[in-house]
Amino acid sequence: MNAIPQVMAGGAIQAAPLLRVEGLTKSYGHVVGCRDVSFEIRPGEVLGIVGESGSGKTTVLNCISGRLPPSSGRIEFDTSRFGLSDIYGLSEPDRRRMQREEWGFVHQNPRDGLRMRASGGANVAEPLMNLGNRHYGKMRQATIEWLERVELDTRRIDDKPRHFSGGMQQRIQVARNLIHGPRLVFMDEPTGGLDVSVQARLLDLLRELVRDLGLAVIIVTHDMAVARLMADRLMVMKGGHVVETGLTDQVLDDPQHPYSQLLVSSVLQI
Amino acid sequence: MSSGSNKPERYYNYAYLDEQTKRMIRRAILKALAIPGYQVPFGSREMPVPYGWGTGGIQLTAAIIGPSDVYKCIDQGADDTTNAVSIRRFFAQVADVAVTEDTGEATIIQTRHRIPEKPLKEGQVLVFQVPQPEPLRGLEPRETETRAMHAYEEYGLQYVSLYESVAAYGRIASTVGYPTMIEERYLMSPSPIPKFDNPKMGDNEAILLFGAGREKRIYAVPPYTRVRSLDFEDYPFETQTWEENCALCGAEGSYLDEVILDDAGERMFVCSDSHFCAERRAAGHVGSMADHALAHLEDDQPAVEPA
Amino acid sequence: MAYVAVKGGEAAITNAHRWLAEDRRGDPAVAEVAVDQVREQLSLAVDRVMSEGSCYDRDLAALAVKQSRGDLPEAIFLMRAYRTTLPRFGYSQPVETGQMAVRRRISAAFKDIPGGQVLGPTFDYTHRLLDFTLAANGGAPVEPAPQAVEPQAYPMSTIASVFAHEGLLETDQPTTDAPEPFDLTREPMAFPAGREQRLQALARGDEGFLLSLAYSSQRGWGSTHPLCAEIRLGEVAVEFTPDELGFPIEIGELTLTECQMISTVTGNPEVAPQFGRGYGLTFGHCERKAMSMAIVDRALRDAAELDNAAPCQDQEFVLYHSDNVEASGFVQHLKLPHYVDFQADLQLVRRLRREYAARESAMKEAAE
Numbered sequence: 001m002n003a004i005p006q007v008m009a010g011g012a013i014q015a016a017p018l019l020r021v022e023g024l025t026k027s028y029g030h031v032v033g034c035r036d037v038s039f040e041i042r043p044g045e046v047l048g049i050v051g052e053s054g055s056g057k058t059t060v061l062n063c064i065s066g067r068l069p070p071s072s073g074r075i076e077f078d079t080s081r082f083g084l085s086d087i088y089g090l091s092e093p094d095r096r097r098m099q100r101e102e103w104g105f106v107h108q109n110p111r112d113g114l115r116m117r118a119s120g121g122a123n124v125a126e127p128l129m130n131l132g133n134r135h136y137g138k139m140r141q142a143t144i145e146w147l148e149r150v151e152l153d154t155r156r157i158d159d160k161p162r163h164f165s166g167g168m169q170q171r172i173q174v175a176r177n178l179i180h181g182p183r184l185v186f187m188d189e190p191t192g193g194l195d196v197s198v199q200a201r202l203l204d205l206l207r208e209l210v211r212d213l214g215l216a217v218i219i220v221t222h223d224m225a226v227a228r229l230m231a232d233r234l235m236v237m238k239g240g241h242v243v244e245t246g247l248t249d250q251v252l253d254d255p256q257h258p259y260s261q262l263l264v265s266s267v268l269q270i
Numbered sequence: 271m272s273s274g275s276n277k278p279e280r281y282y283n284y285a286y287l288d289e290q291t292k293r294m295i296r297r298a299i300l301k302a303l304a305i306p307g308y309q310v311p312f313g314s315r316e317m318p319v320p321y322g323w324g325t326g327g328i329q330l331t332a333a334i335i336g337p338s339d340v341y342k343c344i345d346q347g348a349d350d351t352t353n354a355v356s357i358r359r360f361f362a363q364v365a366d367v368a369v370t371e372d373t374g375e376a377t378i379i380q381t382r383h384r385i386p387e388k389p390l391k392e393g394q395v396l397v398f399q400v401p402q403p404e405p406l407r408g409l410e411p412r413e414t415e416t417r418a419m420h421a422y423e424e425y426g427l428q429y430v431s432l433y434e435s436v437a438a439y440g441r442i443a444s445t446v447g448y449p450t451m452i453e454e455r456y457l458m459s460p461s462p463i464p465k466f467d468n469p470k471m472g473d474n475e476a477i478l479l480f481g482a483g484r485e486k487r488i489y490a491v492p493p494y495t496r497v498r499s500l501d502f503e504d505y506p507f508e509t510q511t512w513e514e515n516c517a518l519c520g521a522e523g524s525y526l527d528e529v530i531l532d533d534a535g536e537r538m539f540v541c542s543d544s545h546f547c548a549e550r551r552a553a554g555h556v557g558s559m560a561d562h563a564l565a566h567l568e569d570d571q572p573a574v575e576p577a
Numbered sequence: 578m579a580y581v582a583v584k585g586g587e588a589a590i591t592n593a594h595r596w597l598a599e600d601r602r603g604d605p606a607v608a609e610v611a612v613d614q615v616r617e618q619l620s621l622a623v624d625r626v627m628s629e630g631s632c633y634d635r636d637l638a639a640l641a642v643k644q645s646r647g648d649l650p651e652a653i654f655l656m657r658a659y660r661t662t663l664p665r666f667g668y669s670q671p672v673e674t675g676q677m678a679v680r681r682r683i684s685a686a687f688k689d690i691p692g693g694q695v696l697g698p699t700f701d702y703t704h705r706l707l708d709f710t711l712a713a714n715g716g717a718p719v720e721p722a723p724q725a726v727e728p729q730a731y732p733m734s735t736i737a738s739v740f741a742h743e744g745l746l747e748t749d750q751p752t753t754d755a756p757e758p759f760d761l762t763r764e765p766m767a768f769p770a771g772r773e774q775r776l777q778a779l780a781r782g783d784e785g786f787l788l789s790l791a792y793s794s795q796r797g798w799g800s801t802h803p804l805c806a807e808i809r810l811g812e813v814a815v816e817f818t819p820d821e822l823g824f825p826i827e828i829g830e831l832t833l834t835e836c837q838m839i840s841t842v843t844g845n846p847e848v849a850p851q852f853g854r855g856y857g858l859t860f861g862h863c864e865r866k867a868m869s870m871a872i873v874d875r876a877l878r879d880a881a882e883l884d885n886a887a888p889c890q891d892q893e894f895v896l897y898h899s900d901n902v903e904a905s906g907f908v909q910h911l912k913l914p915h916y917v918d919f920q921a922d923l924q925l926v927r928r929l930r931r932e933y934a935a936r937e938s939a940m941k942e943a944a945e
Contacts, residue, residue: 092422093421097422115427119437121437122433125430130424134502135503135504136502136504137504139433158437286662312765317661322907322908322910323906345913352586355587359587359590382913383915412893413897443925445924463917484907527916527920542917
């Protein structure tokens with residue numbers, strides 16, 4: 001079921017939001033994780049959520065990706081089965097199926113996003129099998145193509161993740177999260193923990209894939225250089241609140257909020 | 271306690287279990303039949319036979335057996351393997367029930383690791399002894415995890431295992447306890463039967479009950495149920511075949527046991543289903559080694575009564 | 578003696594039973610062991626069989642020990658199987674170990690406590706030298722131990738009461754709306770396991786397994802640094818409330834060993850730091866078991882949220898594998914015929930070997 005495009009003022013038609021977040025608030029006792037966060041994301045957009053540790057960006061990510069029920073607020077996704085739905089209004093099996101079939105989630109640490117005891121190839125093929133694919137040869141071929149796409153040596157398709165470097169494990173994780181054609185991909189510091197040159201190459205790859213596939217991506221990072229490279233729009237968070245939003249270039253070149261100014265000024269110009 | 275008056279039948283309820291326990295097991299059986307392939311937890315009792323030696327099957331049988339039943343018990347397909355003998359004696363004693371080796375005559379057939387070759391009929395119940403009811407246990411040791419996988423129908427771990435098998439061996443290497451999908455919903459272990467027997471489960475006229483006493487689970491496949499052995503389109507499910515026929519009765523399509531004849535590696539292949547083979551020989555079928563001693567053990571050695 | 582494919586399995590089993598009976602009896606010229614001798618003089622074996630067999634009956638346990646030729650897991654199995662057949666009247670009142678008629682009570686936490694340190698009948702300070710005077714049957718009668726001048730304090734105050742004044746020891750508060758306790762002998766284990774399920778599993782659990790786990794936790798596989806707050810041994814009354822009466826009556830007494838282990842709990846924003854408790858309880862005098870049980874109970878309580886749980890902190894690992902009746906059955910079931918399964922494996926391996934050989938020779942030819 002496709003979302004019905006909305007007619008905006010002036011007659012222009014905008015694609016309906018893929019994900020809509022309204023008034024998202026999460027507290028742990030009296031500690032505020034995040035407060036009153038609202039935004040939308042449309043197909044093909046890359047939204048960066050930036051801030052230092054403790055800013056609430058990870059809390060927001062966990063809530064909007066269906067892993068942490070909020071204390072209040074709504075998170076709606078344009079599901080293929082039920083249309084625009086409150087993701088926490090879905091039954092747990094339905095929500096988990098949606099996460100599996102329509103989303104991707106790239107973890108900061110590839111060990112959290114891969115089956116370490118299965119081969120790289122099996123990791124990448126699994127999402128296809130979860131969708132009901134039953135032809136081994138075709139899936140293996142698709143896996144090989146994806147390994148090529150993420151610039152891994154396809155002869156290593158049967159190696160276990162621990163035989164790969166961190167950067168390569170991350171590429172396997174990326175392939176695993178894109179092979180099933182998700183419409184929305186979450187990324188949590190996808191290049192964190194990798195050394196700088198490896199980071200740069202991985203970011204280039206990600207940017208290319210996102211562009212080629214027209215994906216919607218929500219990327220959480222504390223690294224402004226990553227944000228500048230990947231995101232179309234930014235949301236700056238501090239102390240659980242959104243302090244500034246806007247197009248990436250605007251926020252980075254002309255930050256309005258004192259905290260954004262602080263963040264931006266600390267970025268090394270590459 | 272004076273000996274002589276301490277006969278089992280004086281102290282134990284019919285079929286050993288008390289009626290409350292039988293009721294509890296029957297409720298579990300009904301639930302299992304209502305949700306084909308789903309593992310129902312049940313309060314398994316300690317039986318006079320050790321855990322791991324058939325207590326699940328024994329409790330299932332004890333819960334459903336009655337004086338008018340005819341009971342058959344096989345292990346590895348044969349009626350005269352020691353554990354089958356032991357269990358059959360147990361029920362003959364505590365349930366005072368007629369016993370048989372004839373697959374067609376039996377109303378309850380309790381089995382370890384095989385399904386009889388002869389097709390079963392409506393009104394028969396096949397009770398399987400199951401060591402490990404959880405098909406995913408070899409891949410995931412935690413019960414909390416596997417329970418969630420069944421609840422959410424998230425069987426990615428199983429698919430990954432099949433993929434790895436083809437990648438490593440060029441085939442799905444599982445030979446025994448081959449995983450099946452029941453009514454396209456629950457992943458189920460058929461118990462350690464050879465995959466040769468898997469096709470017999472689907473659309474069976476009889477009721478199939480599975481009992482794991484030590485792991486405390488009961489599951490079931492009701493009659494006329496869809497059972498699909500997992501495979502890939504390009505690596506379809508295959509059963510085992512032999513080049514040889516049964517050396518005693520000549521059967522072509524039955525599961526064969528390998529019997530070592532001497533130290534030089536001489537061997538013969540014989541039907542695993544002892545009654546099936548005997549019935550064929552009685553009907554005049556003859557195999558290449560029909561003269562062998564194994565074919566002529568018609569007379570049981572008389573059992574010596576315990577003092 | 579033929580084992581499997583040959584007919585005559587029935588006769589084989591009967592003959593095996595007879596041989597077993599002969600071996601159990603041993604040399605007929607030697608006097609037969611009487612059940613009451615086992616009960617009186619091998620009482621610690623009897624105690625273990627009652628505890629892990631989950632059935633308090635000294636005579637039955639002694640019979641089980643004799644029948645099993647001294648193989649205690651086998652005796653425990655006999656008790657459990659017998660227990661299955663017993664009718665159930667209901668549940669007794671919880672026993673009051675604070676009201677125990679104490680024969681032995683020690684605490685490592687304090688030099689002295691109200692009631693004193695009472696050593697009782699213990700192996701603890703014996704020198705482990707084989708006593709050959711015991712080898713002479715019907716030797717000199719044992720001289721009774723001297724009586725104390727003053728009677729034992731009764732009731733002997735518990736270590737919990739000592740701590741209670743400062744609130745140093747975590748306590749379990751009974752609630753009026755608590756559900757019926759789980760009964761592990763009637764229902765299958767369910768995870769995550771509540772405390773009563775855990776304690777029941779540990780009480781029935783194999784002493785050797787729990788001993789090793791407790792040992793591992795003390796050596797660093799798991800963070801418990803336990804202190805023995807109290808061990809007590811003695812008799813408690815069992816009370817039962819029959820429906821017809823509506824009030825509790827005493828129906829007998831049990832000998833119990835109780836152990837409480839404590840370790841520091843650093844607390845969290847909601848709870849002040851205090852001592853946490855591990856609890857062990859056995860029938861009869863099974864100190865090693867009660868202590869091991871208490872240490873493992875404590876270790877399992879800490880571990881609910883840990884990522885890298887040590888084996889003794891892993892609930893599923895400990896509770897699934899603690900029952901020696903299940904473990905023994907499954908390990909020993911490997912003796913049952915598995916030749917049908919093995920035939921399938923034989924076929925597979927033979928086929929893989931043929932394919933391997935074919936590949937090797939194809940490669941050789943290609944190289945030439």
